[in-house]
Amino acid sequence: MSTSFRILTLFYSGKVMIILVPKFNSEEHNTLLLYFSSVLEFFTFLCYNNLASHSCRGDSVRRSLTFCEAKAVMGLCCAIMIYKTEFNVIEEKFMALHVMDEVNRCLQCKNPQCVKGCPIQTPIPEVIRLLKENKLDEAGRILFENNPLTTVCSLICNHEKQCEGHCVLGKKGVAVHFSTIEQYISRTYAPKMVKGPAKWNGMRAAIIGSGPAGITIAIILARYGYKVTIFENKSEIGGVLRYGIPDFRLPKAVLDDIQYRHIEMKGIKIRPNAHIGGSITIDDLFRDGYKAIFVGTGVWKPNALHIKGETLGHVHFGINYLNSPDSFKLGQRVIVIGAGNAAMDVARTALRHGTEYLTCFSITKNVAASQYEFTYAQLEGVGFEYNKRPVEIVDEGVIFCDVIENEDGTFTDIEGTERLYEADSVIVSISQGPQNVIVKSTEGLATNNNGLLVADEYGNTSRPGIFSSGDVVHGPRTVVEAVAHSKIVAETMHQYMQSLKD
Numbered sequence: 221m222s223t224s225f226r227i228l229t230l231f232y233s234g235k236v237m238i239i240l241v242p243k244f245n246s247e248e249h250n251t252l253l254l255y256f257s258s259v260l261e262f263f264t265f266l267c268y269n270n271l272a273s274h275s276c277r278g279d280s281v282r283r284s285l286t287f288c289e290a291k292a293v294m295g296l297c298c299a300i301m302i303y304k305t306e307f308n309v310i311e312e313k314f315m316a317l318h319v320m321d322e323v324n325r326c327l328q329c330k331n332p333q334c335v336k337g338c339p340i341q342t343p344i345p346e347v348i349r350l351l352k353e354n355k356l357d358e359a360g361r362i363l364f365e366n367n368p369l370t371t372v373c374s375l376i377c378n379h380e381k382q383c384e385g386h387c388v389l390g391k392k393g394v395a396v397h398f399s400t401i402e403q404y405i406s407r408t409y410a411p412k413m414v415k416g417p418a419k420w421n422g423m424r425a426a427i428i429g430s431g432p433a434g435i436t437i438a439i440i441l442a443r444y445g446y447k448v449t450i451f452e453n454k455s456e457i458g459g460v461l462r463y464g465i466p467d468f469r470l471p472k473a474v475l476d477d478i479q480y481r482h483i484e485m486k487g488i489k490i491r492p493n494a495h496i497g498g499s500i501t502i503d504d505l506f507r508d509g510y511k512a513i514f515v516g517t518g519v520w521k522p523n524a525l526h527i528k529g530e531t532l533g534h535v536h537f538g539i540n541y542l543n544s545p546d547s548f549k550l551g552q553r554v555i556v557i558g559a560g561n562a563a564m565d566v567a568r569t570a571l572r573h574g575t576e577y578l579t580c581f582s583i584t585k586n587v588a589a590s591q592y593e594f595t596y597a598q599l600e601g602v603g604f605e606y607n608k609r610p611v612e613i614v615d616e617g618v619i620f621c622d623v624i625e626n627e628d629g630t631f632t633d634i635e636g637t638e639r640l641y642e643a644d645s646v647i648v649s650i651s652q653g654p655q656n657v658i659v660k661s662t663e664g665l666a667t668n669n670n671g672l673l674v675a676d677e678y679g680n681t682s683r684p685g686i687f688s689s690g691d692v693v694h695g696p697r698t699v700v701e702a703v704a705h706s707k708i709v710a711e712t713m714h715q716y717m718q719s720l721k722d
Contacts, residue, residue, distance in 0.1 A: 319404045322397050323352050329388060334398065337386030340367050340704040344383060344398055351405060360409025363402065368439040368482060369432060371410060372461060373700050374403035376470050378561075378590045382700070410481060417487030421445035423717050426505045428496045428658065429516035431459025432702040433690030433709075435478065437514050440710035442486040446717070449510075450483070451494040457483070459518050460691070461699070463543045464562070466569045497657035502686065511720055512713045515673060515681070515688040516706075519652040519696055525557065529613030530648070538566045538649025545569050551644025552576040555618050557610055558649035559587035562696075564594065566649050567602045579603040579641070581610070581618075585625055605641075609633065617642040654692050662686075670695070679709030687713050 326348045334344045343362060350359035363370040379385065379399045387395035425441050427434045430452045438448045456462055458475045483490065496502065505513055522537035524530060534551075538558065541548055542565060554575045556567050559582035567578050578601070580587070585606050587594050598604075608620040609631065622637035654671045664683035666674040672693055679687040689709040690702045 319351075319401055322401055323348050325389065326396050327388065333386040333388055334383040334396070337381075338383045339698070339700045340373075340707070342366055342370075342383065342402075347405065348396075348398075348401060351401065356405060357409055357412060360405050360412070363406055364409070364413065367700070367703055368436050369478070369699065369703050370402060371406040371474055371478070372432075372470060373703070374399050374406055375474070376465060377700050378592070378698060380590060380592050410477060413481050414485070416485060418443055418445040420447055423447070423720075424449070424510045425713065425717065426451065426510040426513045427516065428502075428514065429453070429459060429518060429690075429692075430457035430490070431516055431518045431690060432461060432699045433706040434459065434514065434516035435483070436703045436706040437516070437689075437710040437713065438488050439482050439486065440707065441713065442488050444714050446714075447487070447489075449489040449491060451491050451496050451500075453493070453495055453517070455492050457490060457492070459516075464539060464565075466542065466545075466565050466572075468568070468572070469565065495657070497661040502658065502662045506685065511685070511717045513686050514679075514709070514713065515658060515686060515692060516690045517654065517658060517692050519654050519672075519691045521653045522648065523651050523653060525610055525648055525650065527610055527612055532613060532615065534615070534644065535613055535646045535648065538562055538647050539652050541566055541647055542569065545573055548573075548645075550575050550647075553643050554578045554645045554647065555641060555643040556580045556647045556649055557618070558582070558651075559584070559589060559604070560649070560651070561589045561593050562651070563649040564589045564597045564602075566647055567597055568600055570647070571600055571602070577603070579605055581605045581608045581620060581641075583607065583609050583623060583625075583631060611638060613646055614640070616640060618646055651696055652691075653695075677708070678712040679705075680712065685716070687716075 326345065328345050328349060332345050335341055338344065343366065347359045347362055350356070350362070367373060377383075377399065379397075383398050384390065384395040387398075389395050421444065424447045427438045427441075427448060427450045430438075430450050434450060435457070438450055442448050450457065452459075454463060456475075457479055461470060462472065462475050479490075494500065496505075502513055502515075520539060522539050524537075529535070536548060536550075538556070539562070542562070550570055550573070552575060554567075554570050554577070556563050556570075556578065557580075558566075559580050563580055567580055570578055580597070580602055582588070582604065587604065589597070605620070607623050607625060609623045610618050611621050612619045617640055619638055619640050621639075622634040623631040624634060625631055654667075654673070659665050659667055659671075659673070662683070665686065666682035668674055672695060673681060673688045675681045675688045675693045679689045679693075681688050687709055689705045691697060694701075694705075
């Protein structure tokens with residue numbers, strides 16, 4: 221296969237860059253590629269110069285990339301953007317070429333470390349081999365059977381610490397970017413998944429909450445022929461996937477496709493804006509014939525700092541902001557307290573909504589976020605301060621003091637280092653806890669000291685017939701971890717309901 225290229229000259233930071241981009245006949249495609257190139261120019265500049273300084277909102281970012289690293293990053297960015305377009309020619313000639321480059325780099329290890337690094341044990345070498353043999357449909361079927369949310373995980377998983385982080389090629393060079401391969405296969409195969417509902421087995425199951433855990437269990441139980449109803453507290457399904465992860469990381473179209481293809485087409489019913497624990501209780505569900513109930517309500521109660529000034533009008537919580545960023549008027553200068561992945565999402569979202577200067581404050585010497593998310597935040601202009609503890613929030617901003625990070629994980633304040641950092645708004649993003657509305661209205665459900673539901677490794681709670689997994693049991697975890705554990709819980713629920721027939 222040969223592809224024509226055209227030379228695109230761009231001016232960047234006072235330097236002239238020559239960029240090669242694929243050439244298509246349609247002027248519309250060429251226009252879109254100009255947009256792509258403007259986004260990718262920084263990575264291309266790194267590719268050809270190996271070391272670059274990029275000034276963004278006054279903060280200098282320096283990185284050194286090899287040619288292969290720059291190529292991989294460019295390909296990944298293209299894959300994400302192409303996902304949002306309907307230009308099939310670009311998809312085939314631009315994204316597919318990069319995917320096959322990655323496929324051909326896989327060593328097909330006899331003892332694949334990538335699989336060991338994947339929380340859900342995706343059979344990565346087998347999937348890559350099938351794609352290489354032009355068996356994309358079979359590869360897609362394996363991906364979805366193993367992980368109902370494979371399309372989601374391909375976009376938001378922490379690949380650098382999981383599959384790609386364990387790839388043997390990454391020890392001395394660049395790991396195979398399976399995330400790009402998985403995304404390409406899953407979204408190409410998804411439109412072919414048109415099978416309707418399984419034959420009803422005569423039993424019903426209720427799912428409370430439609431986050432990663434709830435969706436996973438609903439899909440698996442529907443495969444077994446159960447009539448499944450999802451009770452969702454909000455107006456649309458997705459839980460943290462829809463209301464806690466920004467669209468630029470996880471397009472809402474992906475969730476809409478899951479709802480249509482994996483839920484509605486499989487006969488799963490959805491009751492939006494349904495508050496279980498209020499007008500409807502769990503006991504009501506048992507009364508109406510549901511044989512097993514899954515509780516996957518997540519953790520939506522933001523953790524507070526419990527310092528003076530936290531109730532002032534310009535202070536907000538990260539999970540609330542991500543839920544509806546258009547409702548907030550933050551101003552030009554924003555401070556985010558916290559440095560995890562959620563804080564990165566908050567920061568990058570705020571910049572996209574008009575904030576000019578944003579700084580994340582971390583009490584530790586390193587951010588808790590993944591290197592991938594941290595790097596993107598830096599590139600987009602987010603500033604960082606380390607070993608700072610918030611002392612008080614005032615109208616003008618936040619007073620921080622410097623801390624010493626001790627070996628045992630504790631912190632010691634350094635006297636005399638208190639300083640005011642000015643801000644129009646302050647966003648607290650230091651994780652979340654459970655709401656516990658269901659627990660208060662349901663007898664026999666045990667919780668731990670943190671308010672999380674008590675459940676064993678198979679999802680059994682303290683009350684027979686009620687099961688749970690995900691964040692409401694373990695606290696905030698990754699999406700793929702929630703899916704992996706929920707697969708086990710779905711099998712437990714299936715076995716339990718089948719035992720009721722005896």
